[in-house]
Amino acid sequence: MLTGKQKRFLRSKAHHLDPIFQVGKGGVNENMIKQISDALEARELLKISILQNCDEDKDTVAMKLVNGTKAELVQIIGHTIVLYKESRENKQIQLP
Numbered sequence: 001m002l003t004g005k006q007k008r009f010l011r012s013k014a015h016h017l018d019p020i021f022q023v024g025k026g027g028v029n030e031n032m033i034k035q036i037s038d039a040l041e042a043r044e045l046l047k048i049s050i051l052q053n054c055d056e057d058k059d060t061v062a063m064k065l066v067n068g069t070k071a072e073l074v075q076i077i078g079h080t081i082v083l084y085k086e087s088r089e090n091k092q093i094q095l096p
Contacts, residue, residue: 002072002084006095012075013093014082019049027056035069040071040085044093049077078090 002010019034039046048065050058062081066073071085084093 002074002095007074009096010084010093011082014045014047014074017045017047019047019080021046021048022051023048023054023061024051025053025055027054028061028064028068030068033065036065037069037071037085038068040083041089043086044084044087044091045074046083048081048083050081052079056082091094 018022020039021032021090023032036048054061056064058076058079058081062073062076065071065081065083069083069085071083074082074084076082086093
């Protein structure tokens with residue numbers, strides 16, 4: 001579980017990132033969860049955008065991604081979700 005200070009730190013790091021995944025009409029599926037897990041292992045911090053044609057609520061999408069990838073939810077802002085998961089292989093971010 002992340003503290004408020006850690007979330008603030010991660011939000012500042014994520015500000016300059018571009019979303020690399022999009023959740024659209026199909027919603028969240030197993031293949032997407034696997035790809036996001038692999039990307040989290042490589043990058044630790046990710047932005048995911050939710051498209052307008054997505055049938056599910058953004059909070060539901062965020063919870064499915066968090067539960068599927070076992071990552072931490074940093075923030076939901078607009079239609080963008082920020083996830084963090086500490087990498088086992090190539091750790092890059094030092095949390096305060």
